[in-house]
Every structure is written in structure tokens, then in C-alpha cells.
Amino acid sequence: MRIEQHPILGPLPEAREVTLRVDGRVVTAREGEPIAAALAAAGIRVHRYTAKRSEARGILCAIGQCTDCAMIVNGVANVRTCITPVADGMVVETQRGVGRRSEM
Amino acid sequence: MSVVDVLVVGAGPAGLAAGIEVAKRGGRVCVVDRNLEPGGQLIKQIHKFFGSREHHAGVRGVDIAVELLEEARALGVTLRLGWEVFAIRPGHAVDIVQAVADDTTGSAGNAPTESFDARSVVLAAGAEENALRFEGWTLAGVMGAGAAQTLINVWRVRPGKRVLMVGAGNVGLIVSYQLLQAGVTVAAIIEAAPRIGGYGVHAAKIRRAGVPILTSHTILRAEGVECVEGAVVAQVDGTWCPIEGTERRFEVDVICVAVGLHPNTRLASLAGCRLVFSPALGGWVPLHNAVLETTVPGIYVAGDAAGIEEASTALEEGRLAGIAAYERLRDVDAEGHAEIAAIQRRLDDLRGGPFCGGIRAAKSALQTAGETPCPAT
Amino acid sequence: MPGNLSQDGYLSLDELESAPGVPAHDRMRRGPVAVVECVQEIPCNPCEAACPHHAIQVGTPITNCPVLDAEKCTGCGLCVTQCPGLAIFVVDLSRSGETAAVTLPYEYLPLPEAGELVDVVDRSGEVVGRGRVLRAATTPASDRTAAVTVEVAREHGMHVRGIRRKEVDGNGHDR
Secondary structure, three states, X not given: OEOOOOOOOOOOOOOXXXXXXXXXXXXXXXXXXXXXXXXXXXOOOOOEEOOOOOOEEOOOOOOOOOOOOEEEEOOEEEEEOOOOEOOOOEEEEOEEOOOHHHHO | OEEEEEEEEOOXXXXXXXXXXXXXXXXXXXXXXXXXXXXXXXXXXXXXXXXXXXXXXXXXXXXXXXXXXXXXXXXXXXXXXXXXXXXXXXXXXXXXXXXXXXXXXXXXXXXXXXXXXXXXXXXXXXXXXXXXXXXOOOOEOEEEHHHHHHHHHHHOEOOOOEEEEEOOOHHHHHHHHHHHHOOOEEEEEEEOOOOOOOOHHHHHXXXXXXXXXXXXXXXXXXXXXXXXXXXXXXXEOOOOOEOOOOOEEEOOOEEEEOOOEEEOOHHHHHOOOOEEEEHXXXXXXXXXXXXXXXXXXXXXXXXXXXXXXXXXXXXXXXXXXXXXXXXXXXXXXXXXXXXXXXXXXXXHHXXXXXXXXXXXXXXXXXXXXXXXXXXXX | OOHHHHHHOOOOHHHXXXXXXXXOHHHHHHOOEEEEOOOOOOXXXXXXXXOOOOOEEOOOOOOOOOEEOOOOOOOOOHHHHOOOOOOEEEEEOOOOOOEEEEEEEEOOOOOOOOOOEEEEEOOOOOEEEEEEEEEEEXXXXXXXXXXXXXEEEHHHOXXXXXXXXXXXXXXOOEO
16 A cells, blocks of 8 residues: 555655554554554554444544544553654554543 | 744744744744644645746645745744644743654653743644535545545555545545545545536546546445445535435545635634634634734734635745734734735735635635724733 | 536537637647647746747736747647646647647656557547557656657547556556
């Protein structure tokens, strides 16, 4: 799902590979990109489930305003994955519900 | 607490232009943006801009962002990236919180905060995409057209394989074209109105690429379990109601919603600025006068935050707001101010033509309504 | 706003006939000439500065539709890649045989190669025939917009405005 060649943007620039663990699964990412980019590239579209009806949510605004992409990152809930860059060894989990309750 | 002459919220074209004008005049200015990469929406505009040469016509938006940033940095504009403004208190005290932590090893969310003492504030945080409610609208794969644009042009990732674009305004048409450039199929563009709202030349590009544009069509539902698997559309009659028997299904895994933007008014509202509802400007907008001052003295607004327009008008409004904020201009001071007059002329040029009639009227109405009732301070 | 454009998203031949940027047929038969398919009043004027022969006029206000002086136009094609709306083409109906040449702006991958046979499409995206690519290139000044010249059947000179894009996976590889 990565765009390797683009008529205007050119070839995908080189980037150091970093490794994430997403719900236990190894996902490779490009250093500097937001977590949500790595997930999208890996075909992972569901980021969380809502508190009341457990409905799936994924990227909606992609610029940090709507919070639909929020996940638990390194144990911290409600992290907006569309604006938070990846880091090597980062642990990303599908969030169920909101806030501290989802970390339990 | 840091002291600045002007605190600018948002590092898009309006915010950067404001920062540049303040710095040119020797003022201390800080521009705050929640994104680690500045440039606002410019960084995803890979198409060549319209307008005139002084408005960077013919230059791709991404390249304009680079130029603006270089100029801002060279002038010593301070950028606080990855931080968000969460409060503007009288005086003006501006509080910011780190939105993107350097350290994600789990400090249980106690993100650091800082405060600024600013003589003036420029609100230039842009806009949000409008949502459209239909059955299945919350499935993963339903996203804003601007969101899809971020994925393909900034993240260099495809949102899916086949897209249904909802909305044939300029955003819908341009993003559809850019999806094609990114190797994504656009099954169709649907538009509820009987006419295409965007520029004919944008529609022409997409039509000769074989993408159908279905006017007088609306989306009935998105289908799928957790993610989009299909979309069902129908024709609408003269009262916007779906016509039975005209349903049509598209097999798509992404539905992009391009039904307009509305100004981001949260901070303006928190700071006590009066908001007015202006459909032509996208919805609620802070009341502002000809020098872009809101009803709170010393708080100015620029760019899409002052009404949904374009990057070129955002740049010009940013310049105007930066000058006004630094010089603490009230509306009357603009008489005879050569630089302000020149900017206002350029804004008038950009707002010329039949596509902008509503905006011209709306901006002018704001300015008559808002003889800023300046309370004695 | 012209009816077909606002409804279907492309100009009908009737709408083009009266456009100030569209030259007369007999000028097209004398040699390559620009065809500026821009008929809405939007603030935009790079075409004016792009032409070294001053054949395209917008003036002020910049919402004016571009007017082509077909006698000044040499068909050099510099305007084709400068128009932000990708709305300018060069048409040459002067070629011998039953062919015409159409130069169009192109911003996709893969860029076709000279000699290649492609499907050619009209403004509605319908394939109207086959064409041979004569030239396809970007220049530094064109800033990543390629100018593609394709040889088509003579009667398609005022119809062909695109080439059928191959189904590609976005990395330039054919599906």
C-alpha cells in the first residue's frame, strides 16, 4: 500500500526501518512517519472500538482533530496515531473504550 | 512564562505569513502547531496553484510551503511544533500543551505545558472537514477527502484500492485526481446538487481520465462489517430526496467525504470572541473587521479560520493579520496604511469572479456588522 | 456557466466553438496551434506569462478568460505544461496523410514512450481510437508536467484530449 513511485513526488525517499508491535504483531515502519501511516501501509484499518457499542473506528481526519485514530501507545491511552511518530520498539494496541479505563 | 509580541496559532500559510510579517518588523513571534511538520494544508497540495504570479500561480503548494518555511526560519520566527494551544486568557496569556510527546515510554499522559505572555494573538488554525451522516458512516474506510490527501501526499500510503468520492467541489475533484496519480482507482464522484460545484478545468481532468461524475446523486449507505466494502448511491429529486429504484452499488473500500469545511473556532470561542453564522464562509466564524481583529481586542484571525477560502487568500490574510497584530491596529488605523491597503487590494483581486460572489458579500457583511465594539479596557 | 461543463464536467464542442481561447479550424490546418479550453472566470493567468510570443491574453482583472491570438501563436507548446488547470493543448491539422497531432499535458506514471501505441480518449474519457506517441517528456521548466504528443486520426484532432491510462499499481508497474 506504499506509493513507491509518484509522478509529482518522485520515488519514495530512503528511511530507516523501525519495528512496532501492534496487538502483538510485528509491523515495520519508516522512521519519522506517524503510527497511523505504518498501520495503513500494513493494511490495518481499525484503530479502536467505541465505549458503548464496541463499534470499530479508523482514520477520519488524519490531522489530529477528531481522535478516531486513537490507540494505546506504550501503555498510554488516547494517543492520536495520525500525528504521533513511530519509534523503534513501540507497543501499539487497539483501544477499547476511552481513557484510563481502556488501559486496564 | 515567555514574552512575545505576537503568538500565532497554526503554522499553515496564514500563520507562517503572519509570523513573517511580525519578524520583518523586528517583533518577537512564536508560531505554535500541533503537527511536527509545519505548512498546514500546503504540504499536501501537489498541484499547481491558480491565481497570479505574485500569488505563486503555477507553483505547487508543497513548494510554496518550503519557501515560506525558509523565509520564516531565516527571519527568526520561533516555531513550536507538536504543541497545541489549549487556553487564551485575558491579557493575553496563552497556554500550550505538548501534543506529540518526544518520549512515548508511557508517562501516563502528563504532558508538559508552557505559557506565553502575548501582546497580540493571531488565530490561524484553519478548518475542519464537514462530516456527512449516512448509514455506515462510521466504518473504517470512511474518511475526509483531506484525510485521504494526507495519506497519499504526505504519508505516501494508499487509503485503499477503490474510492467513492462524495462531493464535486474543488476538494472532491482535486483529491480524486491526486488519488489517480497515487495509483488508486476512483470508481465515481457523486454530487447531490444538480451541478458540479468545482472548477470546470478540475472536472475536465478527471473526466478524461475516465472517472464518472454523477450529479444529483447522494450516498444512501456504506456497506461492510468493520470496514467499507461497498457504497450504495441513489439519484435525488429536486428536494434532495432519493428516488426509489435508482439505487446503484459501487464496490469500493474507501469512501471520501468532500462536503465542505468549516472554520475551526474553538479557541476563538474559548477566548470570548463573538462568533457569527455565515454559510458562505463555511459556518460559524469569529466576527472580524477589515484588519481581521475579532471582538476581543488584540485577537486577530486569518486564513480558513476566518472563513473558508484558499491558500492564496490565507497567505494574504496572514500578512494582514501579522501587521495588524504587531502594530496593534484598530480598524480606523488602516486608513492610509499603504501595506494594508495593498494587501486588501490583492485580496479583492483574489475574490473576483463569479465563484467568489458569496464570499465577497459575506466578508463585507462581517465588516459592516463588526464595527468592533471595543469595550473600554 | 456552460451547460455541459457544469453538468457532465467537460466542454461540449458547442461550448468550445465560442471560447476565446479556441482558434479557427483553418488556423489548425495551417500548422500547430494552441487550443485554450478555459471558459470560466477564475482568477488565474500563468498562461499569459508562459507564452513567449504574447499570443495569450488575460489582462486585468485576472478572472478574464484567456484570449488566443492565433496568428501570433506558433504552436510551440510552452503553455501546455504551464496551465495549472491542464486545460491547454496544441493541435496540428496540417500533417500529411489522414492524421493530426495533439499535444496534451500528462501527470501520471508511467509516462508513455515515443513510438508507443495507446488508446486515445475524448473529453468524456471515451476511447475514440488508437494513437501513436510521437513525444513524451518533461523539462525543468515544465515542473513535472509532461507534454505528450500523440498522432491520431485527423477527424479526432478536436476530440482527443487524453490517453487511456494503463491499469497500474501506482508503482509504475502494469497490473
